[in-house]
Each structure stands twice: as structure tokens, then as C-alpha cells.
Amino acid sequence: MKQIVIISGKGGTGKTVITGAFAALARDKVMADCDVDAADLHLILDPEIKESHIFKSGVTAFMHRELCEGCGVCKTVCRFDAVKKDFTIDPVSCEGCGFCSFACPQNAIEMKTNISGELFISDTRFGPLVHAKLCIAEENSGKLVSLVRQKAKEIAEEKNCKWVILDGSPGTGCPVIASITGVDCAVIVIEPTLSGLHDAKRVLDVTEHFKVPVKIIINKYDLNFDMTEKIENWFKDKNITILGKIIFDKEVVKSIVEGKTIIEYSNNQVAETLRTIWRLLEQELKVAD
Numbered sequence: 001m002k003q004i005v006i007i008s009g010k011g012g013t014g015k016t017v018i019t020g021a022f023a024a025l026a027r028d029k030v031m032a033d034c035d036v037d038a039a040d041l042h043l044i045l046d047p048e049i050k051e052s053h054i055f056k057s058g059v060t061a062f063m064h065r066e067l068c069e070g071c072g073v074c075k076t077v078c079r080f081d082a083v084k085k086d087f088t089i090d091p092v093s094c095e096g097c098g099f100c101s102f103a104c105p106q107n108a109i110e111m112k113t114n115i116s117g118e119l120f121i122s123d124t125r126f127g128p129l130v131h132a133k134l135c136i137a138e139e140n141s142g143k144l145v146s147l148v149r150q151k152a153k154e155i156a157e158e159k160n161c162k163w164v165i166l167d168g169s170p171g172t173g174c175p176v177i178a179s180i181t182g183v184d185c186a187v188i189v190i191e192p193t194l195s196g197l198h199d200a201k202r203v204l205d206v207t208e209h210f211k212v213p214v215k216i217i218i219n220k221y222d223l224n225f226d227m228t229e230k231i232e233n234w235f236k237d238k239n240i241t242i243l244g245k246i247i248f249d250k251e252v253v254k255s256i257v258e259g260k261t262i263i264e265y266s267n268n269q270v271a272e273t274l275r276t277i278w279r280l281l282e283q284e285l286k287v288a289d
């Protein structure tokens, strides 16, 4: 089984369109949306949720007002200024250390488990999809990404799949690291702009650090031929394979609006290029169709 992740230096480069196309082209696969902060693979794959699991992370102090005698000990011991003047707790500032709960002479402070999000296992027309939703203002998305990946891998092993296809998180933060560690290949999607190249270099620093093999797709390359050439040369110098270059085509946006992958929506040049890219990826990773 091969795990591939599609990533980019920032959001909006077309990585989900490419992930959707791979989902349509690959046989025997499980898909996972690791972009838990802004999940949108479901917009194309139209999942039917079969299972959902609450994602818990950390604890927060909660004061039971009826038990409190107003001694102020909790406010004194809290190093994070999370106890307000009326001794109630500000959940945003609370770091969950538990000192106040330990120190309260009235046992008025309870440490409650946080519900940070939800993880879903769904059926789609292309096979199983594992995806998740992080609650607003919640952190720990790296941990949720790891859970999504673990579930996807379990399903793939159970079903003897050839592929786990991951829509990765953009950027270089904790969720990206959770998306890429241990995969067989990270496909970096780049747009032909100076900032696109700059962002891709930052992502490459992360993949190199974690020793993840990388391949490149340049998306909307015809919007800036000079920059495309610079990007190609830069990656060729580093001996990194460029899987292909995709043109800009408004049909792609229309396919998203229709909730379809570009492979299903059209036989245009974008779809044809993506077919070629997928075949090349299969060859490079030595996966027989």
C-alpha cells in the first residue's frame, strides 16, 4: 500500500481539485481529508457519513458556582490569568494545568474534557473517505490529522487497498507535519508566482527535514510562462521530478460547482494532463494498475 499526500505552500492552489482527480483515477483506494481547518474534499466527493466519532483533546477548568466560597485561592495559583474577578474561568486562557482544581478548598473546580471536533468515516462514489471537522477556535489540528490518517490506514489495510490518498493541510505548521510524516510521496502543487515558489521552498524544507520523497505539479502554468520556467529549473537542479504542468481552465471551477471531479466533468486538457500525471505517479511509485 502506498500513501501519497497532496500539499501546497498555501490554500487555493488547486490541491483539492488534484486530490479529487486522483480519487477518480486510482483503483483500490481510501481517501482522507487532512485539511481539517478548512476541509473541502467533501464538496467534490459528496460523502455519505457512516460513522462519526467525537474528538477530545485536553481539559479545561470549570467552576461550580454553588460550591465556591470566594476565597480567591484559585486566582492566586493560576499562572495564566484564566480566573476572572468573580472566580469563574475563562476557557480561552485556561491551559488545563489543574492547579486551581487541586488547590480549591471547596472542591468547586472540575477539570472537564474538551470536545475539539468530530471525525467521520464516509462512503463516496470512489470508495471510503475519512474526514473531520475541528470546532471553531480549537487547536490541536495536528492531533486530529494524525487520527484521520490512522483511521484511513486501518481501513486501507482491512480492505487490502493499493492507495491512501491524502488531501494535505497547506502551509508548514503542525497539521502539515502530521499530514506528511511517513508517506511514500508528497506531491507539492505550485502556482507560477514568486510567492508560489517561495511557499513551495518552505514546504520543501519541511519535507526534506522529515525525509519525505517529493514530486511537483505546476498548476495554471500558462498564467506565467517565465515563472513556470524558473520553477522548473529550480526543481530540476534539485533532481526533483516534475510530474506535469496543468493549464488554467474555467471548467475546473464549474466542475467544483457541480460537485464533480474534473475527470468526471470533462475530457478537456486539464483532465487529460491529470490522467498522464496519475500514470506517471503509478510508474514512479511502482504500483501496478
Ligand code: SF4
Pocket (backbone or CB within 6 Å): 063, 067, 068, 069, 070, 071, 072, 073, 074, 075, 087, 103, 104, 105, 106, 107, 108, 109
Ligand atoms: S478556590 Fe475554590 S472556593 Fe476559592 S474562590 Fe476559587 S473556586 Fe471559589
Ligand code: SF4
Pocket (backbone or CB within 6 Å): 060, 061, 077, 078, 079, 080, 081, 082, 083, 089, 093, 094, 095, 096, 097, 098, 099, 100, 101
Ligand atoms: S487549570 Fe490551570 S490554567 Fe486553567 S484556570 Fe486552573 S490554574 Fe488556571
